[in-house]
Amino acid sequence: MSRSKVAQEILALREEIREHDRAYYRDAHPTISDQEYDGLIVRLRELEDLHPDLITEDSPTQRVGGDPLEEFRSVPHSVPMLSLDNTYNAEEMRAFDQRVRRGLDLPEDAPPIEYAVEPKIDGVAVALRYQGGRLALGATRGNGVEGDDITLNVRTIRGLPLVLPKGAPSELEVRGEVYMPLAGFLQLNEAMERQGLKQYVNPRNTAAGTLKLLDSSTVAARPLAIAVYTLVNADQYNLETQLDMFRFLGDLGFPTQGAELCRGADEVMEAIETWGDRHPGLGFDVDGLVVKVNHFNLYDELGATSKFPRWAISYKFPAEEKSTKLLDIVLQVGRTGAVTPTAILEPVFVSGTTVSRATLHNADEVERLDARIGDTVVVKKAGEIIPKVERVLLNERPAGAKPFRYPKDCPSCRAELVREDVLIRCINLACPAQLERSVMHFASRGAMDIEGLGEKLVLQLVREGLVKDVSDLYKLTVEKLGDLERMGEKSAANLVMGIESSKQQDLARLVYALGIRHVGSQGAKVVARHYQTMEALMGADESELEALDEVGPVIAASIHEFFNRKANRDLVARLQTAGVNMESLETPSEEEPLLAGEIIVVTGTLEKHSRNEIKALIEKFGGKVTGSVSKKTTFLIAGSEPGSKYDKAQTLKIPVLSEAEFLRRLGQ
DNA sequence: ATACCTCGAGCTCC
């Protein structure tokens, strides 16, 4: 066969395969059998093997990558991947509608808001970036700001276009949910059983595990699917609504679940009911619905809270409930000495996993439930994840079950327990359980991030007396570690290396790692950025701390008290001697804080900067950006076609600057 | 080959 003939057949095969992909994955209407489909792939691979130079990156045979990866690269997200606020019933959904209407200053009799309602698939969220029309990057959500680069794995998901059709924007980013359809999951488990291997428990965990396989050829053999639900910065593609966006995504060849248009809260509730009835038969797990305001031009005005956008919300279907026996209530001592009760349950399968323990939070909760050992309790999973003891079935209570009584002394050190409001606390500073928890906290990911130092190891180190406070970690050597159980040379060397590299962490992480009460990662960042060195922070007085943005009296007092104690100052000194970095690595803004105290809102389309750039610029100069105009707003930056924020600024007599005027003010 | 450990995914409640 001549080369040009082969080239022709290759092109034709690729087009045919893509059409079948679209029919199967996007339209859910397979047009040929699986065998026929595989036949096409085999034929294409044969031809490509014959003429390797004709292989292109976008060929359906190229979905599978080459050699397994060593590890995943971490990549920053272009726009943070946030989650949505949740509702659980009609009342909360109506309250959301009311908030939207109020946020838009709509009169009572205004027509209903249009919402786009779509199913929320229970899977793993991913971001997909296309460059030059090609799939260039796939990433997990990670912490929302940074995720793992799983490009090679997402490439194997059939139905996901590797190349966008001609005329598509050359740069774009979409987000979607990767999941495992129930049929595929069952088949996979049958295959596992045939091979005498362990079966998987639920499709969600299997999908999540699959995406994190280092060898993409194994991923390719797993039945993953994807539904895309967001086009990042959709308003920049001449799209006006969520429904437009879904049409656009579909035209680009993305598989989507689409969305249904609902006018007002009543129609949303109707949609929720029909979806609630329908979701068991869909062929994949759906844990709720996402409700978004349909028109993009309302988003700016609605803005966002610190955590969620105000123009969207998710509705969670009622969680599955199961009853089981409460076998025991055990107490756990936390880092601060707080003693929390945990329910030990007879294992029961609920919402996809076997639950055997559940937190009871505090003494009040145990009292409220009146949970007694031996009781039959109803368990469900909040948000499909966290097990919760919902209530006690009183008519099943065995005779003689006694109310649960807190012991008088600490389960770890036998010191007397003290009641502070709802909390029961062990106030023995030398309590070993507290030391264990504080070392774990110190090593944890958000703190010093010491790789390889997990719970079991910390327990051993503390019990063997090798670690009496966190500074002892830096005295560990391969030889000393060698005596521990399950600690070979390799593990020891890895751990010592992990500890060594933690010396270079930023001051903010160190401050957080110290475990000062009421100082979380956010508070630690604020004080570290302001004081720059541990020395300066230790010398800070209370009122000075309290004057900082986002630091209130509680945090200020707590920090002050912490460094007032000699034991704590000594600990810091030992860490410093060990070589732990005591300075902020985040260089403070070089710029004069020209915008200090300003609260700025941006509206309309700007010429020189994107919204994110202008926001970064404002923050660099010490200003604050908020989403909506209020009395507190100090000025508005308006681009072309400003929305209702402009009018609101006018009525509130808030100054309005153009982008150029604003830049001039910064001397740029 | 098997057993144990760490990590990260889902992200609610207090």
Place this chain on the structure above:
DNA sequence: CTCGAGGTAT
């Protein structure tokens, strides 16, 4: 809170 993957120990 539980699961799956990957790595190391036994």
